[in-house]
Amino acid sequence: MLQYVRAVHALSRICGVTAAMMIFASVFIVCQLVFMRYVLNESTVWQTEIVTYLMIGATMLGMPYVQLLRGHINVDLLPLYLKKAPRKVLFAVCVLIQISACAVIAFYSAELFLQAWDGGWRSSSVFGTPLWIPYLAMPLGFGLTVLQYTADLMMLSRVDDPFLPLTHQPLQPTTEGER
Amino acid sequence: MDPLLLSLFVLIATIAVLFSGISVGFGLIIVSTMFILWQDGVFGLAVIPEVIFGKLDSFALLSIPMFILMGAAVASSRAGSDLYELLSRWLTRVPGGLVVSNLGACALFSAMSGSSPATCAAIGKMGIPEMVKRGYPKGVAAGSIAAGGTLGILIPPSVTMIVYGISTETSIGRLFIAGILPGLMLTCLFMAWAIYSTWRQTEGVVVSSIKYTLKERLELMPKIVPFLLIIVFVLWALYGGVATPSEAAAVGALACVVLAIVVYKMWKPTVLWHVFRDCTKESVMIMVIIGASGLFSFMLSSLYITQSLAQWIIDMQLNPWMLMLMINIFLLGAGFFLPPVAVILMAAPILLPIIVEAGFDPYWFAVVLTINMEIGLITPPVGLNLFVINGIAPDIKLQTILWGSLPYVGCMVLAIVLLCLFPGIATWLPTFLMGPAV
Numbered sequence: 001m002l003q004y005v006r007a008v009h010a011l012s013r014i015c016g017v018t019a020a021m022m023i024f025a026s027v028f029i030v031c032q033l034v035f036m037r038y039v040l041n042e043s044t045v046w047q048t049e050i051v052t053y054l055m056i057g058a059t060m061l062g063m064p065y066v067q068l069l070r071g072h073i074n075v076d077l078l079p080l081y082l083k084k085a086p087r088k089v090l091f092a093v094c095v096l097i098q099i100s101a102c103a104v105i106a107f108y109s110a111e112l113f114l115q116a117w118d119g120g121w122r123s124s125s126v127f128g129t130p131l132w133i134p135y136l137a138m139p140l141g142f143g144l145t146v147l148q149y150t151a152d153l154m155m156l157s158r159v160d161d162p163f164l165p166l167t168h169q170p171l172q173p174t175t176e177g178e179r
Numbered sequence: 180m181d182p183l184l185l186s187l188f189v190l191i192a193t194i195a196v197l198f199s200g201i202s203v204g205f206g207l208i209i210v211s212t213m214f215i216l217w218q219d220g221v222f223g224l225a226v227i228p229e230v231i232f233g234k235l236d237s238f239a240l241l242s243i244p245m246f247i248l249m250g251a252a253v254a255s256s257r258a259g260s261d262l263y264e265l266l267s268r269w270l271t272r273v274p275g276g277l278v279v280s281n282l283g284a285c286a287l288f289s290a291m292s293g294s295s296p297a298t299c300a301a302i303g304k305m306g307i308p309e310m311v312k313r314g315y316p317k318g319v320a321a322g323s324i325a326a327g328g329t330l331g332i333l334i335p336p337s338v339t340m341i342v343y344g345i346s347t348e349t350s351i352g353r354l355f356i357a358g359i360l361p362g363l364m365l366t367c368l369f370m371a372w373a374i375y376s377t378w379r380q381t382e383g384v385v386v387s388s389i390k391y392t393l394k395e396r397l398e399l400m401p402k403i404v405p406f407l408l409i410i411v412f413v414l415w416a417l418y419g420g421v422a423t424p425s426e427a428a429a430v431g432a433l434a435c436v437v438l439a440i441v442v443y444k445m446w447k448p449t450v451l452w453h454v455f456r457d458c459t460k461e462s463v464m465i466m467v468i469i470g471a472s473g474l475f476s477f478m479l480s481s482l483y484i485t486q487s488l489a490q491w492i493i494d495m496q497l498n499p500w501m502l503m504l505m506i507n508i509f510l511l512g513a514g515f516f517l518p519p520v521a522v523i524l525m526a527a528p529i530l531l532p533i534i535v536e537a538g539f540d541p542y543w544f545a546v547v548l549t550i551n552m553e554i555g556l557i558t559p560p561v562g563l564n565l566f567v568i569n570g571i572a573p574d575i576k577l578q579t580i581l582w583g584s585l586p587y588v589g590c591m592v593l594a595i596v597l598l599c600l601f602p603g604i605a606t607w608l609p610t611f612l613m614g615p616a617v
Contacts, residue, residue, distance in 0.1 A: 016456070016459060019459050019463060020452075020455040020456060020458070020459040023244050023248065023455070023458060023459060023462065024455060026241060026244070026245075026429070027245065027248065027429050027432050027433050027436075028433070030241070030245070030425060030426055030429030030430075031429055031430055031433050033426065034422065034426050034429070034430055037426075038421075038422070048238050051238070051241055051425075052236060052237065052238050052240075052241060055235070055240065055241050055244060055466070056232065056235045056236065058244070058459070058462070058463065058466075059235060059462075059463055059466040059467060059470065062459055062460075062462070062463030062466075063463060063467060065459070065460075065463075066459075066460055066463045066464055066467075069460055071460040071461070071463070071464050072202030072203070072204055072205065072464055072467065073202060073203055073204075073464055073468075073518050073521075074197075074200055074201060074202040074203060074206075075197050075198050075200070075203070075516050075517065075561065076200060076561070077198060077516070077560050077561065078198055078199060078200055079200040090199065090200055091200070093199070094199055094200050094201045097201060097209060098201060098202075098205045098209070101205060101208050101209045101212055102205070104212060104224060104227075105208070105212075105227055105228060105231070108224055108225050108227055108228050109228035109232075111225065112225075112228045112229060112232075134232070134236075135228075135232070138228050138231070138232065163200065
């Protein structure tokens with residue numbers, strides 16, 4: 001179980017680094033666009049579309065990482081009001097609901113991706129990006145978020161407050177031992 | 180079912196889901212999915228990914244991660260404490276100078292970082308201990324920083340304004356310019372209250388006896404001025420219509436990162452990673468809420484809720500100011516619990532047609548809405564800034580911070596009243612610089 005949690009955390013971190021790199025790349029691409037358009041007075045073809053898709057990719061792939069950091073903002077009135085045990089129950093219920101929603105979207109976005117792949121869909125711009133590439137980010141992002149949520153559920157017995165990131169609290173020893 | 184009754188159900192479901200502790204973004208997706216399922220059955224679900232993708236598929240949205248990166252680079256550097264030091268050296272002879280310079284530093288830093296909690300943390304870390312040391316009451320010290328931090332979402336460039344611009348299809352450059360004078364007015368109101376409360380509580384104005392030479396006053400300038408020049412350049416590019424917000428923000432972000440590396444020697448990969456991690460964390464959080472709110476508005480309009488609600492309010496033929504009062508109370512209530520971005524994304528598309536129909540200016544409304552959101556940042560139960568201050572100054576009780584901040588809520592309400600009496604405070608500068616709104 002612990003190995004699964006570690007593997008998922010590693011995956012989420014890889015996603016986080018990828019998302020950060022996508023944002024970093026967008027900065028340079030837009031600066032290149034500005035240089036082409038305003039300094040060289042040349043027309044730009046691919047930049048606007050690519051950075052928009054990079055941003056969508058960063059958002060989707062960033063989701064599991066932000067969940068790992070507990071960065072998705074929530075109204076924490078009720079969790080703060082509850083004592084330790086009921087708070088864990090509430091967390092489990094919230095996570096189960098979120099897993100089902102993410103799974104539904106992961107399923108239907110995978111379908112959209114397959115349609116775009118089979119049909120050879122392209123964006124309507126001059127550049128005509130194959131649409132399966134940006135669409136792929138959605139099943140990946142929502143699917144990996146489901147994995148991250150299951151890992152959060154597995155760690156439930158070992159943390160004091162599941163609504164806080166793991167790095168902000170001591171972990172309880174596990175019965176199956178650290179492997 | 181009657182759309183108005185249905186809207187009541189949606190409201191109850193949204194409140195129940197959001198208050199359970201589920202994150203705002205996923206909460207909106209869950210509520211929307213439930214009602215789409217109820218309306219169209221399983222076949223309706225297939226449209227969800229397309230709606231979310233369609234909402235995020237916009238070049239204008241890219242300005243959000245870019246401005247956040249710009250702010251993250253500034254916030255991770257020592258620019259906050261340098262700015263604080265610079266202003267306190269210049270304003271040392273002004274009566275109550277330290278609290279005034281703190282508020283000034285908050286206003287400037289909020290322009291540089293675009294974030295309220297980051298402003299509180301950056302200025303408060305230096306400012307609060309210094310003020311307490313020099314004899315300012317703890318409540319005044321903590322309250323002024325908590326309030327000063329809220330300026331971050333009003334003074335441009337502000338991510339909150341960008342989100343408003345995108346969700347209502349108004350000009351982001353114009354929104355930024357509209358925020359300048361109200362931001363300055365609010366800063367002055369805050370300063371006036373800070374001086375008055377210090378004078379009242381200490382029975383005499385705290386005047387510093389420390390003197391600084393001109394050299395000491397000037398030596399920090401080269402570190403701070405380049406950051407301010409970047410902000411001025413970005414605003415100039417925006418209001419002059421030279422570049423789109425995303426283009427201006429990307430150039431600004433690159434310039435801020437390079438400046439942070441050069442001026443503050445932040446070249447170590449771990450330090451840079453922290454900047455990018457913070458930027459990614461905040462951008463993803465906001466973008467997920469934006470995508471989710473796209474789905475939420477899609478659900479609302481496919482159930483005819485948006486249209487019916489707007490028609491219903493218009494049919495009531497309320498006095499426009501009565502309507503504005505009700506909207507303000509609603510926004511204030513929502514702002515008590517929800518982050519500004521979420522309130523704007525959910526409420527602005529529904530409220531804007533009603534506002535415009537009643538004869539109000541959408542840019543003026545953006546300012547009023549933002550000040551309402553600022554109030555939510557320093558009021559319980561979820562006043563973010565209060566908790567930031569509590570984190571950086573653990574020896575000041577939360578209660579003291581709260582009581583110190585409350586009078587500033589009064590200043591903000593006064594600012595809203597002034598804006599209602601003199602709408603020109605928000606609309607004059609954009610009209611003067613950019614011509615009348617189309």
